[in-house]
Amino acid sequence: MFSKACEYAIRSVIYVAQKSRDGVKVGIREIAKGIDSPEHFIAKILQDLSRKGLIQSQKGPSGGFFLDERSLKAPLADIVRTVDGDEIFTGCALGLRQCSEAKPCPLHHEFKKIRDDLSHLLQNTTVGEFSTQLDKNRLFLKR
Amino acid sequence: MFSKACEYAIRSVIYVAQKSRDGVKVGIREIAKGIDSPEHFIAKILQDLSRKGLIQSQKGPSGGFFLDERSLKAPLADIVRTVDGDEIFTGCALGLRQCSEAKPCPLHHEFKKIRDDLSHLLQNTTVGEFSTQLDKNRLFLKR
DNA sequence: TGAATAAAAGAGAAAAAACTCTTTTATTAA
C-alpha cells in the first residue's frame, strides 16, 4: 500500500505531533526508538519533510523535531503525497497509464470507490489528532 | 497498491480468460503484446501461476496458455494472493507487525473498512467476467 | 522420427527501495 518510507514518515510525524502538543522537541534517536524504525533512514525522510515544511526542526543543543500549529492540522494526505507521490490517489490499480472513465481498465469503476474512500480518509485525518489516544495507550506506533 | 508483477498477472490472466472463452490458446508473445508488458517477465509470473494451477498451459506447437472452467471462475483474490501474498488483505497500513483490534495503530479502525472493501471486491470478482466488455472495447488492458 | 514450436527453467543484469555510515553545518550554553 504505502512504501516503508511512507509508513515510517506517518508514524514519525504522529509521534512528533504527540510530543509537540506538550511543547517538547524530540531528537531523531528518540523518534527512531519511539516508532521502532531505522534511525538514519528516518533521518533522511524527516529531512525531506522538513525542507517541504511539513515538519519543523531546529539544530543544536535542545534542538530536534517538532510541529507548529499549522503542521499539526495538516492532513496525512500531505505526508503520503510528499513521500510516495500521488500514485495511490490517482493511479490505476492495474498500472495502466491512460486508465480513465473513457478508457477504463477492468477494475476501474469498482476501484474508484476504494481509492476515493482512501483519499477521503487521508484527507480528513490530521497529523495531530491521535495524541490523546496515544497517551492513553489506546493506540500504538510500534511493533 | 499491487506490485508490477501482480498488475501484469491480473492483466495477463484476464487477457487469457477472454481468449479462452473462444477456446483459443495463447502464446506468451501475444499476451505480452496484448497487455503491453515485458515478455520474459510475465513468462516467469505465468509459470508460477501455472505451477499453482491458476492458469493452464501446454507446451509445443499449438500450445500456449489457457484457462479451464475452474480457473475462469477463480476470484482475482487468488491471483493477488499468489503473486503478492496477503499483506494487502491483512497487513497493517503503517507496517506494524502486531497491529490488531487489541493493539491498533492510529489508522487501524478506519483502514479496516477500506481493506475489507478491497478484499470483497477481489474475492467477488472473477478472472473470466470481463470478456464481453473487453470484446466490445468498453474495457482495456493496455496503455 | 525429426524439425519446429512453445513453455519451463536457469542464471543472471539493471533499477529501485531500504538502510547505513561519515562529515558538515548550525545552534546553544557554559
Add this chain to the structure above:
DNA sequence: TTAATAAAAGAGTTTTTTCTCTTTTATTCA
C-alpha cells in the same frame, strides 16, 4: 568563544523488485 549537541548533507551498501537472455524440456505434426 569554544565545546557539545543535533540536524543536514553526502556518499555509500544491501536487499528487493523488475526485467532480460539463454538453454532445456515437452509436444505436435509432417
